[in-house]
Amino acid sequence: xxxxxxxxxxEKRFGNVGIIRDLNLSVAQGERHAIIGPxxxxxxxxxxxxxxxIKPTSGEVRLNGDVISGLQPFEINRRGLSRSFQVTNVxxxxxxWENVRCAVLWATGHRYAFWKNVDSLPEVRxxxxxxxxxxxxxxxxxxxxxLLTYAEQRELEIGITIASGxxxxxxxxxxxxxxxxxxxxxxxxxxxxxxxxxxxxxEHDMSVVFGLADRIxxxxxxxxxxxxxxxxxxxxxxxxxAYLGEEAH
Amino acid sequence: xxELIVISTLNGVLFGMLLFLLSSGLTVIFSMMGVxxxxxxxxxxxxxxxxxxxTKWIGFWPALVLAPLLVGAIGMAVERYGLRNTHKHxxxxxxxxxxxxxxxxxxxxxxxxxxxxxxxxxxALLDFPAFTIFSTNYxxxxxxxxxxxVVIFVALLIVLKRTRVGLIVQAALTHPHMVGHxxxxxxxxxxxxxxxxxxxxxxxxxxxxxxxxxxxxMAASLGPILFVVIVFGGLGSLPGAxxxxxxxxxxxxxxxxxxxxxxxxxxxLDPSAGPSVLTDVWNVTIAxxxxxxxxxxxxxxxIVRPLGLMGTRES
Amino acid sequence: xxxxxxxxxxxxxxxxxxxxxxxxxxxxxxxALIVLPxxxxxxxxxxxxxxxxxxxxxxxxxxxxxxxxxxxxxxxAVHYGLGGFAACHMMNAxxxxxxxxxxxxxxxxxxxxxxxxxxxxxxxxxKRAGTVFAMISLGIGELVASSSLIxxxxxxxxxxxxTDRTALPKMLGWSFGPQLQVYYLIAFWLVLSAIAMYALxxxxxxxxxxxVRDNPERVQFIGYDPHVVRYLAFCFAGFFAGVAGGLTAIxxxxxxxxxxxxxxxxxVLFSTFIGGTAFFFGPILGAILVTxxxxxxxxxxxxxxxxxxxxxxxxxxxxxGGIAGLLMMHRPLIRAGTLWTVIPSYLVAIVPTVALACGxxxxxxxxxxxxxxxAINLFGIGFKPQSPVTWVVAAVLVVGxxxxxxxxxxxxxxxxxxxxxxxRDRGYLA
Numbered sequence: 001x002x003x004x005x006x007x008x009x010x011e012k013r014f015g016n017v018g019i020i021r022d023l024n025l026s027v028a029q030g031e032r033h034a035i036i037g038p039x040x041x042x043x044x045x046x047x048x049x050x051x052x053x054i055k056p057t058s059g060e061v062r063l064n065g066d067v068i069s070g071l072q073p074f075e076i077n078r079r080g081l082s083r084s085f086q087v088t089n090v091x092x093x094x095x096x097w098e099n100v101r102c103a104v105l106w107a108t109g110h111r112y113a114f115w116k117n118v119d120s121l122p123e124v125r126x127x128x129x130x131x132x133x134x135x136x137x138x139x140x141x142x143x144x145x146x147l148l149t150y151a152e153q154r155e156l157e158i159g160i161t162i163a164s165g166x167x168x169x170x171x172x173x174x175x176x177x178x179x180x181x182x183x184x185x186x187x188x189x190x191x192x193x194x195x196x197x198x199x200x201x202x203e204h205d206m207s208v209v210f211g212l213a214d215r216i217x218x219x220x221x222x223x224x225x226x227x228x229x230x231x232x233x234x235x236x237x238x239x240x241x242a243y244l245g246e247e248a249h
Numbered sequence: 250x251x252e253l254i255v256i257s258t259l260n261g262v263l264f265g266m267l268l269f270l271l272s273s274g275l276t277v278i279f280s281m282m283g284v285x286x287x288x289x290x291x292x293x294x295x296x297x298x299x300x301x302x303x304t305k306w307i308g309f310w311p312a313l314v315l316a317p318l319l320v321g322a323i324g325m326a327v328e329r330y331g332l333r334n335t336h337k338h339x340x341x342x343x344x345x346x347x348x349x350x351x352x353x354x355x356x357x358x359x360x361x362x363x364x365x366x367x368x369x370x371x372x373a374l375l376d377f378p379a380f381t382i383f384s385t386n387y388x389x390x391x392x393x394x395x396x397x398x399v400v401i402f403v404a405l406l407i408v409l410k411r412t413r414v415g416l417i418v419q420a421a422l423t424h425p426h427m428v429g430h431x432x433x434x435x436x437x438x439x440x441x442x443x444x445x446x447x448x449x450x451x452x453x454x455x456x457x458x459x460x461x462x463x464x465x466x467m468a469a470s471l472g473p474i475l476f477v478v479i480v481f482g483g484l485g486s487l488p489g490a491x492x493x494x495x496x497x498x499x500x501x502x503x504x505x506x507x508x509x510x511x512x513x514x515x516x517x518l519d520p521s522a523g524p525s526v527l528t529d530v531w532n533v534t535i536a537x538x539x540x541x542x543x544x545x546x547x548x549x550x551x552i553v554r555p556l557g558l559m560g561t562r563e564s
Numbered sequence: 565x566x567x568x569x570x571x572x573x574x575x576x577x578x579x580x581x582x583x584x585x586x587x588x589x590x591x592x593x594x595x596a597l598i599v600l601p602x603x604x605x606x607x608x609x610x611x612x613x614x615x616x617x618x619x620x621x622x623x624x625x626x627x628x629x630x631x632x633x634x635x636x637x638x639x640x641a642v643h644y645g646l647g648g649f650a651a652c653h654m655m656n657a658x659x660x661x662x663x664x665x666x667x668x669x670x671x672x673x674x675x676x677x678x679x680x681x682x683x684x685x686x687x688x689x690x691k692r693a694g695t696v697f698a699m700i701s702l703g704i705g706e707l708v709a710s711s712s713l714i715x716x717x718x719x720x721x722x723x724x725x726x727t728d729r730t731a732l733p734k735m736l737g738w739s740f741g742p743q744l745q746v747y748y749l750i751a752f753w754l755v756l757s758a759i760a761m762y763a764l765x766x767x768x769x770x771x772x773x774x775x776v777r778d779n780p781e782r783v784q785f786i787g788y789d790p791h792v793v794r795y796l797a798f799c800f801a802g803f804f805a806g807v808a809g810g811l812t813a814i815x816x817x818x819x820x821x822x823x824x825x826x827x828x829x830x831x832v833l834f835s836t837f838i839g840g841t842a843f844f845f846g847p848i849l850g851a852i853l854v855t856x857x858x859x860x861x862x863x864x865x866x867x868x869x870x871x872x873x874x875x876x877x878x879x880x881x882x883x884x885g886g887i888a889g890l891l892m893m894h895r896p897l898i899r900a901g902t903l904w905t906v907i908p909s910y911l912v913a914i915v916p917t918v919a920l921a922c923g924x925x926x927x928x929x930x931x932x933x934x935x936x937x938x939a940i941n942l943f944g945i946g947f948k949p950q951s952p953v954t955w956v957v958a959a960v961l962v963v964g965x966x967x968x969x970x971x972x973x974x975x976x977x978x979x980x981x982x983x984x985x986x987x988r989d990r991g992y993l994a
Contacts, residue, residue: 051785052784072784072789073784073785074783074784074785074787074788074789077784077785077786077787078787082785082786083785085782089779089781089782090779090782091774091775091778091779091782092778092779093774093777093778093842094774094775094778098771098774101771102771102772102774102775102783102786103786105768105771105772105786106786106787106788107787110768111768112768112769112772112788112792112793112796113767113768113769114764114767114768114769114770114796114800115767116767116768117763117766117767118766118767118768118770118771119766160782160786161785163786164786164787
């Protein structure tokens, strides 16, 4: 079966500096795959390379078998890949309801329509309400997104990411800055919302990683040094060395 | 013909250097602070008017020093009391502030000095022909302007490449956010940069005033061309601004000097055909088109290379 | 574009009481437009109303760009002017060819004029956003304004193109000679355009435009190409600006290159921004205010553009949400019932603020009239610009007024703090 995401020999240089070197990654359909690594290893850059935010200097990225490296982010998104951001990236001046609704509009086929009243589209309304319910933000639906608490914004971020119905979901440090309780809630949310989808997640919190992931890849200095099941990674000497004993539980 | 080429080249380079003097300040301010200073051309105008007034009171040479300092002080005040307060509302608000400022400055200037061109004379010391090419006398004052521009250019280059301040500015050109993270007193750096940029614009005004027209609409006519230079050369690129300034300076100067039109080259159109867009285009001289050539270059670069000649930054 | 304003531009048609209120506001507006010339029937009033009506359409079209999509344009008058020229040429063609097109249809052709140019130039222009787009719009504006003087056959050179609106086929027996009939034509198109532009904000395109304004990067990751969104918004804005231009051509029976110029672009920017970009009715307020100011101030002083500039700077620095923003800020307080606690501090602040304003006006007028010597008439007192008494009074008013005004404004801020806290406790503020 074709891999959901396949990264082959991707390199990214900024000027003379090589940030990503010979990156190879394969994520199977329906797999929950975590990418971990020390700070500055290039995890966000890897995300940006896959989601089309930046273009690889060389190598290729495939989504469900089709080459997507070099395409614009919106083109990649329309093929079924969606991502969240490390720094909360919502539509600050619009309400929570509006934020989710915008994310739903393309997927429900309304595109750039300027002849329909968006309030009278039942499937848009229903889907938006459903997602708001899933992320437990229905009670905050009219609040401008910029005024939400940090944890609420992160949840909204996740909601926007899955709203389009993408089959491959990429989450960039979704629980960053959350308390333990908030993290537990977020993880339960992620697990529920990505049921049946392919999930790629960057995380620093090891409990989240080992609790959620089917497979883990370790990124160090722009290169994947190990890739396997949580047990394999836990026991891998190269990984221990790279983290200099930073392994948490 | 050769005479035309030589004189036009000299004038073109001169105009280009003037444009660069202005656009370099604008580029550095924009790159460091993200503010597009709409009032930059207004500071140029203030330099010319202050230069004129101070020349009347204390002579040209003291004015040459004092006027840019005055303009620089005004620039610093604008940053400290205006931009700093508007910064929290975003870049568009800052741009609109400088836009309102440009508007207000033009009105104040025309209120105080009137709307007609001023009799800003070349100082007696420099009022002689430097050399004679073929049959035209090339004024020494223009060479003086060229010399001042080159000196400033070289000084800028040295400051940028060889001093610590220059290093910070260079870094800010491509990575403005980092400058704050590196622990520099951002407020003071911004105020200084804005002040120096404005003073440079003022200096350009002081020396350009006698040669070009000193009039209250100077800023409005030069302002848009400055922006074309920035976009054409590429945001955040000083070499790009330099090339763009020279290109636009030379192209416009040559265009004004040339009196040709399609009609003069290919003969008049059939006179029985009534007035139409075709006859207008056929009969217009290059000199008449000269003012819009920069804008045509703007459209061209947007189509061919939207980031500008040497730009690497999106915004 | 990251401002601190958090309101969204909508008055949603929720079923029930809210919906009634929403439609009620529109009906009242329409009724007011119909009734207005019956109350103020002088020629001067009719002219003012006509000008204001045109200005409102123009400002609303500009807000499609600025407030809705986050595009700051310094060259919007291009579509306005081209609409005016298109309308003039169409009117002249109707008369010379004898086509059965009565005058009320002409603004549509104005709109087409603005639209066509927007479609041609828009794709390239909207490739970049933000400050770069602003610079490009300035350049394009200058390009078109200068070209209009060269292409005399289309633009009529310095004199422009004239037309006769009464020569078109009559409709309902109206020849549109009298200003009253022109006013109703303008009012008709104003209502039509306002409804259309409001409806646009409720479409998928309208909502996504807001998203592009707030976060163009994120919009890509929900499947939209920001470039396409901006382009479409640009085209709509160009169309309605063209409609306004057509109305102006009908009103003055002339179109010349001043319509496309930088001053016209600056004025619509002023109107929209001063009115407030975050609310649909903001540009309406701004257009009314700026047009009245323009009509009134030009007679009173030569420095009226300076006053505009100062007001604009004041709004940018202290009230970037515009008048609409300031008004809407009070809504949570009204709902929570705490507005009355703030009013006293407003009243106290009025005196020093007015004093400061007078001082500034005195200063400006002194400089403006210095050489002419004409007296400045403030509250019935005549001040001579060359007399030192005037200068002293001005200085005292400015310095003293500023000092005291600052203190009273701080008190307002305090009162607001208290009132907002109460409102928040009662749940009316997020």
